[in-house]
Amino acid sequence: MSSKAAHKIGIVWFRQDLRLSDNPALKAAIAECEQVVPVFIDDPTDGTISSIGEASRAWLHHALASLAQSLEEHDNELLIRQGDPLTELEALLADTAATAVYWNRAYDPATKTRDSAIKSVLSESVQVISCNGLLLVEPWHLAKGDGSPYRVFTPFWRRLLAMLSEQDLKPLAAPRKGTLERRAKVTAKLAIADLGLLPERDWGESMMSYWAPGEKAAAKQLSRFLKQQVTDYDEQRDIPSVEGTSRLSPSLHTGEISARQVMFAIQSTGADITEKGTGIEAYAREIGWREFATHLIYHFPDTVSEPLDSRFSRFPWAPDNKTTRDKLQRWQRGMTGVPIVDAGMRELYATGWMHNRVRMVVASYLVKNLLIPWQRGEAWFRHTLVDADVASNVMGWQWAAGSGADAAPFFRIFNPVLQGEKFDKAGEYVRHWVPELDSVPNRFIHKPWELPKSDQPADYPSPLVDLKASREEALAAFSTIKLPQQQ
Numbered sequence: 001m002s003s004k005a006a007h008k009i010g011i012v013w014f015r016q017d018l019r020l021s022d023n024p025a026l027k028a029a030i031a032e033c034e035q036v037v038p039v040f041i042d043d044p045t046d047g048t049i050s051s052i053g054e055a056s057r058a059w060l061h062h063a064l065a066s067l068a069q070s071l072e073e074h075d076n077e078l079l080i081r082q083g084d085p086l087t088e089l090e091a092l093l094a095d096t097a098a099t100a101v102y103w104n105r106a107y108d109p110a111t112k113t114r115d116s117a118i119k120s121v122l123s124e125s126v127q128v129i130s131c132n133g134l135l136l137v138e139p140w141h142l143a144k145g146d147g148s149p150y151r152v153f154t155p156f157w158r159r160l161l162a163m164l165s166e167q168d169l170k171p172l173a174a175p176r177k178g179t180l181e182r183r184a185k186v187t188a189k190l191a192i193a194d195l196g197l198l199p200e201r202d203w204g205e206s207m208m209s210y211w212a213p214g215e216k217a218a219a220k221q222l223s224r225f226l227k228q229q230v231t232d233y234d235e236q237r238d239i240p241s242v243e244g245t246s247r248l249s250p251s252l253h254t255g256e257i258s259a260r261q262v263m264f265a266i267q268s269t270g271a272d273i274t275e276k277g278t279g280i281e282a283y284a285r286e287i288g289w290r291e292f293a294t295h296l297i298y299h300f301p302d303t304v305s306e307p308l309d310s311r312f313s314r315f316p317w318a319p320d321n322k323t324t325r326d327k328l329q330r331w332q333r334g335m336t337g338v339p340i341v342d343a344g345m346r347e348l349y350a351t352g353w354m355h356n357r358v359r360m361v362v363a364s365y366l367v368k369n370l371l372i373p374w375q376r377g378e379a380w381f382r383h384t385l386v387d388a389d390v391a392s393n394v395m396g397w398q399w400a401a402g403s404g405a406d407a408a409p410f411f412r413i414f415n416p417v418l419q420g421e422k423f424d425k426a427g428e429y430v431r432h433w434v435p436e437l438d439s440v441p442n443r444f445i446h447k448p449w450e451l452p453k454s455d456q457p458a459d460y461p462s463p464l465v466d467l468k469a470s471r472e473e474a475l476a477a478f479s480t481i482k483l484p485q486q487q
């Protein structure tokens, strides 16, 4: 890193790194420039972080407000722009007389393509510095012995752990007071509210009442989780009625906390993160899954919309007609008649989040019992999740469909009744989100259709499809593509 140049002004382009601490791009700008101009550019059309769904945009609004507040405390100001990022950056460079642009990289195909185009144009006139603020290890530094990318998690994780054991994970400190002050004047600027990130309906407000976005809140949440919950994480993380997971996914997605900060905090507990069967090992491994998802999307960019296992491009999905669309809509609204599926879908719509175990169950139900292409489910999740993340969402959906890396074999079809009986024994989760089933006895809570007709709740739908028959149909559909996998 070169030393601070007198009068040098640098733009820091914030994207999926809405934090001041452990922010390599910001750190580099502060080290090299006399003044730093922080900016967020919203471009709802470019397929990157800004074109995420409504729930994530609501989250983004609050995350930006929190970042703006932190910058204000440093006598700086987060500039807000909307439009084509290259045009906006060029205007800002001219406006501020800045001679450098800094950002932290993202690895999804849309962002990668956009960023390299911007970098090649801007590099002709100013300095462009991109850094790694999103991952523990860059995807190009992690490869199998033969140089090809990993497609299976366990060896990937082993290699990542080995690399981490040789690295200093200590996160970068937040800027010191007085190091971020800005005097460069900027004429055109918007308020965060001008971006229209909040949904017009009440939905956004009630959904966000479950959350506390922002860098400080994320740090607090992590510290509380590691003090109070992580020990039991291995046992509790599959129980959807219990708050047994960290709920940091939206903050990790928007970068209000970094993977490095989480991993360093995990290490700092002093526990052995390789000791199987412990909460800390299981939790660190989940951070590994996030890393793996990004690794996959970087190396296999087509999987954003295409199956990684090419056999699935011939899969006989249900035709795109009114019947299928009606089924999709009933799934989206939590009205399939399968309690654990409906509870999950309603939790998603109410809170912008769904428990991981239930994500797997609702995804399996959509692709296997309803034979609806995984891309439809991925799109709905992208629209409604506050943590919607291209890499993790695509990996989760391809896993459920059986077409992704490390995927569950297609013939292993989740039985949502058994899943409910195993992970929500007393039906607490279902009763919370599907109050129509409140008075159903525990024995029937996951299969109310087995109650005598007169005892079935009148306001709850009967099952959209028969679970046994639809399972057979799924297996028959799968048998049509069951040829050796082409890689």
Ligand SMILES: Cc1cc2nc3c(=O)[nH]c(=O)nc-3n(C[C@H](O)[C@H](O)[C@H](O)COP(=O)(O)OP(=O)(O)OC[C@H]3O[C@@H](n4cnc5c(N)ncnc54)[C@H](O)[C@@H]3O)c2cc1C
Binding pocket: 237, 245, 246, 247, 248, 249, 250, 252, 253, 286, 287, 289, 290, 291, 293, 354, 355, 356, 357, 359, 360, 363, 381, 385, 387, 388, 389, 390, 392, 393, 394, 395, 396, 397, 400
């Ligand atoms: C169909 C499907 C879609 C999904 N879509 C997303 C998505 O859009 N965004 C997203 O962040 N996660 C997604 N996941 C993964 C997982 O469900 C969430 O990360 C997790 O539920 C978030 O809750 P948490 O923060 O309490 O997780 P914790 O259990 O506390 O885990 C800690 C962190 O590890 C990461 N993580 C955990 N599980 C996974 C996983 N399976 N894959 C990748 N990263 C993981 C997350 O960043 C999470 O915050 C999806 C899973 C499935 C099955």
